[in-house]
Amino acid sequence: MSNVEQEDVETFRQRARSFIRNNLQPISSDALVFPLRNVRNDDEELTAVAREREVQRMLFDAGLAGICFPRKYGGQELTPAHQRALNEEFDGYEYPSRLQAPTLSPCAAVLLDFGSEEQKLRHIPAILNGEEIWMQFLSEPSGGSDVAGAQMSAIRDGDEWVLNGSKIWTTGAWWSDWGLCLTRTNWDVPKHRGLSVFILPIHQPGLEVHRIEMLNGSKEFCQEFLTDVRVPDSDRIGGVDDGWTVGTRWMFHERMLTNSPLVTMPTGAGRTSVGATFVHAVAQEAGRASEPHIRDYIGETLMLDIVERELQRRIGDGLATGTMADQAAAVGRLFSGVAATRIRTIAFEIAGGAGAAWTDDDGELAFSGSDFLMRQVSCIGGGTTEMARNVISERVLGMPRERTLDKDIPYRDVPRSASSRT
Amino acid sequence: MLLALTDDQELFRETTSKLLGEFVPAEVLRSLQDDAIGFEAEYWRRGADLGWTSLLVGEEHGGGSLSGQGLVDLTLVAHEFGRHAAPGPLAVTNVVAATLSEAGGSQSNGVIGDLLTGRSIATWCFSEPRPHDRLDNGCLDIRVNGDEVVLNGVKRPVESGHGASHLLVSGRTGAGYSQVLVPAGASGMTLATMQSVDLTRRFSVVTFDDVRLPSSTVIGEIGCAGEQVTRQLRRVIAILCAESVGTMQAAFDMTVEWAFDRYSFGRPLASYQELKHRFADMKTWLEASHAVSDAATLAVALGEPDADELLSSAKAFIGDFGSELIQDCVQIHGGIGVTFDHDLHLFLRRHTLNRGLYGTPEEHRQRLADLVTMTESAT
Numbered sequence A: 001m002s003n004v005e006q007e008d009v010e011t012f013r014q015r016a017r018s019f020i021r022n023n024l025q026p027i028s029s030d031a032l033v034f035p036l037r038n039v040r041n042d043d044e045e046l047t048a049v050a051r052e053r054e055v056q057r058m059l060f061d062a063g064l065a066g067i068c069f070p071r072k073y074g075g076q077e078l079t080p081a082h083q084r085a086l087n088e089e090f091d092g093y094e095y096p097s098r099l100q101a102p103t104l105s106p107c108a109a110v111l112l113d114f115g116s117e118e119q120k121l122r123h124i125p126a127i128l129n130g131e132e133i134w135m136q137f138l139s140e141p142s143g144g145s146d147v148a149g150a151q152m153s154a155i156r157d158g159d160e161w162v163l164n165g166s167k168i169w170t171t172g173a174w175w176s177d178w179g180l181c182l183t184r185t186n187w188d189v190p191k192h193r194g195l196s197v198f199i200l201p202i203h204q205p206g207l208e209v210h211r212i213e214m215l216n217g218s219k220e221f222c223q224e225f226l227t228d229v230r231v232p233d234s235d236r237i238g239g240v241d242d243g244w245t246v247g248t249r250w251m252f253h254e255r256m257l258t259n260s261p262l263v264t265m266p267t268g269a270g271r272t273s274v275g276a277t278f279v280h281a282v283a284q285e286a287g288r289a290s291e292p293h294i295r296d297y298i299g300e301t302l303m304l305d306i307v308e309r310e311l312q313r314r315i316g317d318g319l320a321t322g323t324m325a326d327q328a329a330a331v332g333r334l335f336s337g338v339a340a341t342r343i344r345t346i347a348f349e350i351a352g353g354a355g356a357a358w359t360d361d362d363g364e365l366a367f368s369g370s371d372f373l374m375r376q377v378s379c380i381g382g383g384t385t386e387m388a389r390n391v392i393s394e395r396v397l398g399m400p401r402e403r404t405l406d407k408d409i410p411y412r413d414v415p416r417s418a419s420s421r422t
Numbered sequence B: 001m002l003l004a005l006t007d008d009q010e011l012f013r014e015t016t017s018k019l020l021g022e023f024v025p026a027e028v029l030r031s032l033q034d035d036a037i038g039f040e041a042e043y044w045r046r047g048a049d050l051g052w053t054s055l056l057v058g059e060e061h062g063g064g065s066l067s068g069q070g071l072v073d074l075t076l077v078a079h080e081f082g083r084h085a086a087p088g089p090l091a092v093t094n095v096v097a098a099t100l101s102e103a104g105g106s107q108s109n110g111v112i113g114d115l116l117t118g119r120s121i122a123t124w125c126f127s128e129p130r131p132h133d134r135l136d137n138g139c140l141d142i143r144v145n146g147d148e149v150v151l152n153g154v155k156r157p158v159e160s161g162h163g164a165s166h167l168l169v170s171g172r173t174g175a176g177y178s179q180v181l182v183p184a185g186a187s188g189m190t191l192a193t194m195q196s197v198d199l200t201r202r203f204s205v206v207t208f209d210d211v212r213l214p215s216s217t218v219i220g221e222i223g224c225a226g227e228q229v230t231r232q233l234r235r236v237i238a239i240l241c242a243e244s245v246g247t248m249q250a251a252f253d254m255t256v257e258w259a260f261d262r263y264s265f266g267r268p269l270a271s272y273q274e275l276k277h278r279f280a281d282m283k284t285w286l287e288a289s290h291a292v293s294d295a296a297t298l299a300v301a302l303g304e305p306d307a308d309e310l311l312s313s314a315k316a317f318i319g320d321f322g323s324e325l326i327q328d329c330v331q332i333h334g335g336i337g338v339t340f341d342h343d344l345h346l347f348l349r350r351h352t353l354n355r356g357l358y359g360t361p362e363e364h365r366q367r368l369a370d371l372v373t374m375t376e377s378a379t
């Protein structure tokens, strides 16, 4: 750590508050609760992305970006407590939501853990000032839960690697800049031992980005097709065939998301929460905010938000002090996924018939039906809640691992789908 | 329970745990089922020696905390009480002792000493029969008559009413709250025994029929005890929550162990994914309960403005999800889980009791909704 004296949390908070109030637009909380609503056409989406890059740049210039990143990479080198204060101050204001996950974590987090000095100096400042938006190229059409079963192939050719295959379910890849990509570099060893990680620009010859329509009409989901994409060896992260060492931390950062000190995520500070404010607004729109059973839902929402906040804090402290193992991050991931589905159900319930059929005059209620249809997103994206349950039971509680058929055989010989079996 | 304890706190927690293990193991709890008081005097005195009743009492009255936050220290005891389903009026005695210590005066001073040594216990008369059984609609009448106060009304359930040397009674004087410290045996006061889900905690219906006492028995200002009552309520809920988390921890630990030991179809229960996933859910609820309980306790101890929303979140969450957790532990035990001889029900009982006292999950969700409405209409 440098010898610059550290700004105390309260001074920092005041500085953040006055910057946010003087420079940023107030927004309604539902934009935060439901980031995947289908409400913008492509032009509007690109405008929103450009504004977020601009806001990120403003934050960077104001010394409010990269709170827990080292100074030498453009960060502030402050503490998770400072980040929490910032999260509280952002409540009710626009913030660069598209630049948080997966750009700052897991992607930048993995760069910090495994990147060379040169890689870090090249990319982290560019991430913090809004120039680079990153995607994680992890899931493949053949499967996302079995991360180590990646089939994207990378073959060495002198100082370069040649990548072929497909990644899928990236959100917003069409307007993003860089990908952190898990590949298979060796098919003759068991699956965990033949992986390598690379970084690559998304917009380049040989890399096609296709848009996928989600069930609510949003086209932010993408699939990438890589055909003979050349990546210099200097853009490899971690050792050759040692990609699972990187992958393990990568998964950790992904599960930590709602708790990561690297990421900005507005939270209510005392007496409010993003979820409860939203549910209360739905209830008011429905004219039912004073009905006792609707109030029960409002109270439940505040409870879930507060309990989640305290749980994440406990896990954060536990990980920081070493009283909890890294795998405990899955506890927070499971809670946040399930709580989010509950809040969507509550909003749908409160909306009544307007959740099923609505007009443009129904305001907030008009979204509740399609939000409900998209409910499970919070339990799938970022690794499913089933995988979190596996991790908790097997790694935190030490229960016997599920039997797998891919352990000690070359990945080449592992059955990869019912149809591919011989 | 807190993730990180100081050495003093850890030692205190451990000696408490040892004492409970020695004095009130499960077979003793079962044998106390029909005991009128629910615990032995010697047990309580030994606990008081350790400091069970002194943490919320000021040093000028002979009390004192370990960490500077007596309530935080006390929740360590409460957690151990939960883990052992231990007997004794831990929450109410401490809450009354705290109020007496804060109020001071000769009346208080005389009583506090015996509470600290464990020679006597005190209780708090707060809840009332339906329809006055909500957290804020009690109506017991406390009237001033010359240099006397006169009490009329009914309180239930009152914990350890039999056996308490003093009962701190909350009531109304006009629109305001008053509190009176009523000695056991006061004329016009009658106690009727209640049944409860817990094996060792005892409850009574206490009826006040023109109970007349000198005004020196008033604790604090007549008609102005609202803040006192609120403080008591916050403390009692914090203590109950910590105790309930202790019961969840005990049930969970037992059931994890069982899942490793018990085989079916040639393999341990812990190897079935369906059960593993339920354990993962339970672990998540358990950690969440620890987290919100500790945060609420600290907020109450420090007088933070968000203490009430944390407390109601804790009471509602721990109530609901704690029941789910412990009932699922029963389920995973199979038939033996619903037997008297198995220990699991001791924790189920204590948790169920606490869930129902000082506001059910439903009532606390209503309180949370009040807070949301207040905030939203203020902005």
Ligand SMILES: Cc1cc2nc3c(=O)[nH]c(=O)nc-3n(C[C@H](O)[C@H](O)[C@H](O)COP(=O)(O)OP(=O)(O)OC[C@H]3O[C@@H](n4cnc5c(N)ncnc54)[C@H](O)[C@@H]3O)c2cc1C
Residues within 6 Å of the ligand: A102, A135, A136, A137, A138, A139, A140, A141, A142, A143, A144, A145, A146, A168, A169, A170, A171, A377, A380, A381, A382, A383, A384, A385, A386, A387, A390, A402
């Ligand atoms: C909004 C959103 C954003 C996303 N963003 C990205 C991204 O940026 N980058 C990226 O790479 N991916 C991303 N994903 C993909 C996501 O990580 C995967 O969808 C997820 O990991 C599941 O993989 P899958 O879809 O292939 O399902 P599968 O792995 O095929 O799983 C199907 C079902 O089986 C269950 N299952 C699988 N294995 C087991 C097991 N061993 N035990 C119990 N149950 C099991 C799963 O939980 C799931 O319910 C995103 C997904 C969503 C919804």
